[in-house]
Amino acid sequence: MRFFIASACLMLLACGTAVAQGDQDASRIGIVPFGYCNSDSRWVSEKLYDNLQDILEESTEYVFISEGDLEDAFEDQGFNCSQFEYGVPPDFVVSAGVALDADMILYGNVSQVGEMFQVAWNIAIPASGNTINADPSMVPKNSEPVKDLSREIVDQIEELVGGRTQQALDQAAFSVQMQN
Numbered sequence: 001m002r003f004f005i006a007s008a009c010l011m012l013l014a015c016g017t018a019v020a021q022g023d024q025d026a027s028r029i030g031i032v033p034f035g036y037c038n039s040d041s042r043w044v045s046e047k048l049y050d051n052l053q054d055i056l057e058e059s060t061e062y063v064f065i066s067e068g069d070l071e072d073a074f075e076d077q078g079f080n081c082s083q084f085e086y087g088v089p090p091d092f093v094v095s096a097g098v099a100l101d102a103d104m105i106l107y108g109n110v111s112q113v114g115e116m117f118q119v120a121w122n123i124a125i126p127a128s129g130n131t132i133n134a135d136p137s138m139v140p141k142n143s144e145p146v147k148d149l150s151r152e153i154v155d156q157i158e159e160l161v162g163g164r165t166q167q168a169l170d171q172a173a174f175s176v177q178m179q180n
Contacts, residue, residue, distance in 0.1 A: 035087025
Protein backbone atom coordinates (compact mmCIF):
# COMPACT_ATOMS: atom_id res chain seq x y z
CA MET A 1 0.00 0.00 0.00
CA ARG A 2 2.84 2.39 0.84
CA PHE A 3 4.42 1.78 -2.55
CA PHE A 4 1.13 2.59 -4.24
CA ILE A 5 0.76 5.84 -2.32
CA ALA A 6 4.38 6.79 -3.00
CA SER A 7 3.93 5.96 -6.69
CA ALA A 8 0.75 8.00 -6.89
CA CYS A 9 2.43 10.98 -5.19
CA LEU A 10 5.42 10.84 -7.52
CA MET A 11 3.16 10.58 -10.57
CA LEU A 12 1.19 13.63 -9.40
CA LEU A 13 4.46 15.52 -8.92
CA ALA A 14 5.61 14.50 -12.39
CA CYS A 15 2.30 15.48 -13.97
CA GLY A 16 2.24 18.82 -12.18
CA THR A 17 5.75 19.59 -13.32
CA ALA A 18 5.05 18.32 -16.84
CA VAL A 19 2.18 20.79 -17.12
CA ALA A 20 4.73 23.55 -16.79
CA GLN A 21 6.70 22.17 -19.72
CA GLY A 22 3.95 22.98 -22.16
CA ASP A 23 4.79 20.30 -24.74
CA GLN A 24 1.71 21.15 -26.81
CA ASP A 25 0.96 24.71 -25.80
CA ALA A 26 2.92 27.78 -24.87
CA SER A 27 3.73 27.96 -21.16
CA ARG A 28 2.37 30.89 -19.17
CA ILE A 29 5.32 32.54 -17.47
CA GLY A 30 5.68 35.57 -15.24
CA ILE A 31 8.74 37.39 -13.98
CA VAL A 32 8.95 38.93 -10.55
CA PRO A 33 11.38 41.87 -10.53
CA PHE A 34 14.61 40.58 -9.01
CA GLY A 35 15.40 41.82 -5.51
CA TYR A 36 18.38 44.14 -5.17
CA CYS A 37 20.55 45.74 -2.49
CA ASN A 38 21.69 49.08 -3.94
CA SER A 39 21.31 51.36 -6.96
CA ASP A 40 23.82 49.41 -9.09
CA SER A 41 22.18 46.04 -8.39
CA ARG A 42 18.83 47.71 -9.07
CA TRP A 43 20.12 48.70 -12.52
CA VAL A 44 21.12 45.07 -13.20
CA SER A 45 17.73 43.85 -11.90
CA GLU A 46 15.80 46.24 -14.15
CA LYS A 47 17.92 45.37 -17.22
CA LEU A 48 17.42 41.65 -16.54
CA TYR A 49 13.68 42.13 -16.26
CA ASP A 50 13.48 44.17 -19.48
CA ASN A 51 15.65 41.71 -21.44
CA LEU A 52 13.82 38.65 -20.11
CA GLN A 53 10.48 40.24 -20.95
CA ASP A 54 11.60 41.00 -24.51
CA ILE A 55 12.88 37.47 -25.07
CA LEU A 56 9.82 35.78 -23.58
CA GLU A 57 7.34 38.00 -25.42
CA GLU A 58 9.05 37.21 -28.73
CA SER A 59 9.09 33.46 -28.06
CA THR A 60 6.33 31.17 -29.29
CA GLU A 61 7.08 28.79 -26.40
CA TYR A 62 5.86 31.22 -23.75
CA VAL A 63 2.92 33.45 -22.99
CA PHE A 64 4.23 36.34 -20.92
CA ILE A 65 2.16 37.41 -17.91
CA SER A 66 2.11 41.20 -17.69
CA GLU A 67 3.76 43.01 -14.82
CA GLY A 68 0.42 44.59 -13.87
CA ASP A 69 -1.35 41.22 -13.64
CA LEU A 70 1.53 39.84 -11.58
CA GLU A 71 1.48 42.81 -9.21
CA ASP A 72 -2.30 42.47 -8.78
CA ALA A 73 -1.91 38.78 -7.92
CA PHE A 74 0.78 39.56 -5.33
CA GLU A 75 -1.31 42.31 -3.77
CA ASP A 76 -4.30 39.93 -3.62
CA GLN A 77 -2.06 37.53 -1.68
CA GLY A 78 -1.15 40.30 0.79
CA PHE A 79 2.31 41.14 -0.54
CA ASN A 80 3.14 44.83 -0.97
CA CYS A 81 4.75 45.15 -4.41
CA SER A 82 6.79 48.14 -3.30
CA GLN A 83 8.83 45.55 -1.38
CA PHE A 84 9.95 43.70 -4.53
CA GLU A 85 13.25 45.45 -3.80
CA TYR A 86 13.87 42.96 -1.01
CA GLY A 87 12.92 39.90 -3.04
CA VAL A 88 9.79 37.81 -2.68
CA PRO A 89 9.18 34.89 -0.33
CA PRO A 90 8.65 31.65 -2.32
CA ASP A 91 5.22 30.96 -0.80
CA PHE A 92 3.93 34.26 -2.22
CA VAL A 93 5.38 33.38 -5.62
CA VAL A 94 3.56 30.04 -5.71
CA SER A 95 0.27 31.51 -4.44
CA ALA A 96 0.36 34.35 -6.98
CA GLY A 97 1.27 31.87 -9.72
CA VAL A 98 -1.71 29.68 -8.87
CA ALA A 99 -4.00 32.72 -8.90
CA LEU A 100 -2.67 33.67 -12.34
CA ASP A 101 -2.91 30.11 -13.69
CA ALA A 102 0.81 30.44 -14.45
CA ASP A 103 2.92 27.48 -15.48
CA MET A 104 6.09 29.14 -14.19
CA ILE A 105 7.17 32.21 -12.26
CA LEU A 106 10.78 33.38 -12.51
CA TYR A 107 12.19 35.30 -9.54
CA GLY A 108 15.48 35.97 -7.77
CA ASN A 109 17.93 38.46 -6.31
CA VAL A 110 20.88 40.52 -7.50
CA SER A 111 23.72 41.11 -5.02
CA GLN A 112 26.86 43.13 -5.53
CA VAL A 113 30.12 41.24 -4.98
CA GLY A 114 32.97 43.67 -5.52
CA GLU A 115 32.57 45.07 -9.02
CA MET A 116 30.48 42.10 -10.17
CA PHE A 117 26.86 41.18 -9.49
CA GLN A 118 25.63 37.78 -8.46
CA VAL A 119 22.27 36.85 -9.95
CA ALA A 120 20.51 34.09 -8.02
CA TRP A 121 17.31 32.93 -9.69
CA ASN A 122 14.57 30.37 -9.26
CA ILE A 123 11.64 28.97 -11.18
CA ALA A 124 8.44 28.37 -9.24
CA ILE A 125 6.09 25.74 -10.69
CA PRO A 126 2.74 26.71 -9.13
CA ALA A 127 0.87 23.55 -10.24
CA SER A 128 3.13 21.33 -8.15
CA GLY A 129 4.34 23.86 -5.59
CA ASN A 130 7.94 23.06 -6.57
CA THR A 131 10.74 25.56 -6.85
CA ILE A 132 13.72 24.87 -9.06
CA ASN A 133 16.89 26.63 -7.97
CA ALA A 134 19.33 27.50 -10.73
CA ASP A 135 23.03 28.01 -10.18
CA PRO A 136 23.84 31.67 -9.52
CA SER A 137 25.60 33.65 -12.23
CA MET A 138 28.04 36.54 -12.09
CA VAL A 139 27.67 39.52 -14.40
CA PRO A 140 29.23 43.00 -14.62
CA LYS A 141 27.13 46.16 -14.72
CA ASN A 142 27.10 46.34 -18.49
CA SER A 143 24.20 46.06 -20.95
CA GLU A 144 25.60 43.34 -23.24
CA PRO A 145 26.65 40.85 -20.52
CA VAL A 146 23.28 41.34 -18.80
CA LYS A 147 21.51 40.73 -22.12
CA ASP A 148 23.63 37.58 -22.63
CA LEU A 149 22.74 36.38 -19.14
CA SER A 150 19.05 36.92 -19.92
CA ARG A 151 19.37 34.65 -22.96
CA GLU A 152 21.19 32.03 -20.87
CA ILE A 153 18.42 32.12 -18.25
CA VAL A 154 15.71 31.56 -20.87
CA ASP A 155 17.74 28.71 -22.40
CA GLN A 156 18.18 27.11 -18.98
CA ILE A 157 14.47 27.30 -18.09
CA GLU A 158 13.55 24.48 -20.46
CA GLU A 159 16.55 22.39 -19.40
CA LEU A 160 15.83 22.78 -15.69
CA VAL A 161 12.08 22.20 -15.90
CA GLY A 162 12.43 19.35 -18.39
CA GLY A 163 15.15 17.73 -16.30
CA ARG A 164 13.05 17.92 -13.16
CA THR A 165 10.07 16.39 -14.99
CA GLN A 166 12.17 13.52 -16.31
CA GLN A 167 13.64 12.92 -12.86
CA ALA A 168 10.17 12.73 -11.30
CA LEU A 169 8.96 10.34 -14.02
CA ASP A 170 12.03 8.13 -13.56
CA GLN A 171 11.45 8.02 -9.79
CA ALA A 172 7.80 7.10 -10.31
CA ALA A 173 8.72 4.34 -12.76
CA PHE A 174 11.33 2.95 -10.37
CA SER A 175 8.83 2.99 -7.52
CA VAL A 176 6.28 1.08 -9.62
CA GLN A 177 8.94 -1.48 -10.60
CA MET A 178 9.88 -1.96 -6.96
CA GLN A 179 6.23 -2.56 -6.10
CA ASN A 180 5.91 -5.26 -8.76
